[in-house]
Amino acid sequence: MLIILIRTIVLYFIILFVMRVMGKAELSKMSPFQMIVSFMIAELAAMPIESPDISMISGVTAIFTLLFLQVLISLLSIKSERLKNLFSGSPSVLIEKGKINKKEMKRLRLTISDLLEALRIGGSPSLSSVEYAVMESNGNLSIIQKAQEKPLTPADLSIAKSPESMPLVLISDGNFYPQNLQVSGWTETQMDSELLARGVTSRSEVFFAFCDEQSRLHVFLTDSSDVFATEVSR
Incomplete structure (x- = not known):
């Protein structure tokens, strides 16, 4: 043993x-x-x-x-x-310009039911809304919607948006991540002040804290279901 x-x-x-x-x-x-x-x-x-x-x-x-x-x-x-x-295979185009590539589907031994199932899983239940569908070498299906089916973006509406930062974990289960705090633009003093202002005297009371895309601080407390987010961005 x-x-x-x-x-x-x-x-x-x-x-x-x-x-x-x-x-x-x-x-x-x-x-x-x-x-x-x-x-x-x-x-x-x-x-x-x-x-x-x-x-x-x-x-x-x-x-x-x-x-x-x-x-x-x-x-x-x-x-x-x-x-x-x-060794890894190459991508296969199953739908090109809205038309099904029957020859490629036959080579891959895929049925139309398999294709429709993969499209539904990929969030495209209607075949008519798909411009391109590519079976990647790892078996995943990449779907490109037709231009008129894509959701509007701020760029389409000529709306200017400020750059966003990557969300970062600052505290998790009481563990503090100083390297993430430095990247977020917050300092320990600023973060502790925000916590203290809401009655949190120790980081061990924090179950989870992170900075969102606008560098706002979100805090989940260990012994409470309450969550608060600061209005201040860094």
């Missing part, structure tokens, strides 16, 4: 390291090649845990071999578009 426990802990940290080295982009795309690598890594990690007779070194060596191949192919795919299409 102790051997299984130790092997599990060691392999956990090895797999965690391998996944971090693979990178966020690799995990988010999940092309067929990346999916195969992930499944194989999971299987190779399980074998030394399930079978104590299998050497840990053999399992770890196989895992790092897959990691090497993954990183190598990723680097080669950056250099060669042909290799990238070979």
Whole structure:
């Protein structure tokens, strides 16, 4: 039992390291090649845990071999578009200028029901409102609406809008994020003053606090359902 426990802990940290080295982009795309690598890594990690007779070194060596191949192919795919299409596939246009590409759908073995389902999931229940639909290499469907079906934007109405900033978490479960506070334009003194003005004497009383797009402070308290937002922006 102790051997299984130790092997599990060691392999956990090895797999965690391998996944971090693979990178966020690799995990988010999940092309067929990346999916195969992930499944194989999971299987190779399980074998030394399930079978104590299998050497840990053999399992770890196989895992790092897959990691090497993954990183190598990723680097080669950056250099060669042909290799990238070979391992990850290429996007397929299913709807072009409002017309269904039957030839491409047949090649991908997709039915019209599959296409309509993907359009509904993508927020386009009516085929008549779609100008382009592209099946990406990771299997997701990208939908471009027809110009007359797109919602109006401030630019369409010639309305000037001030630039917005990215929302940032300042406090979460009592944990303070000073690096985010610095980017937001607030200072610790200003934030603490806003909290104190609303009866919050300690940051530990704050369940969640963040700055929105206009750099306004929003605070959720731990022991209360109340939430308040400042009218002051930084």
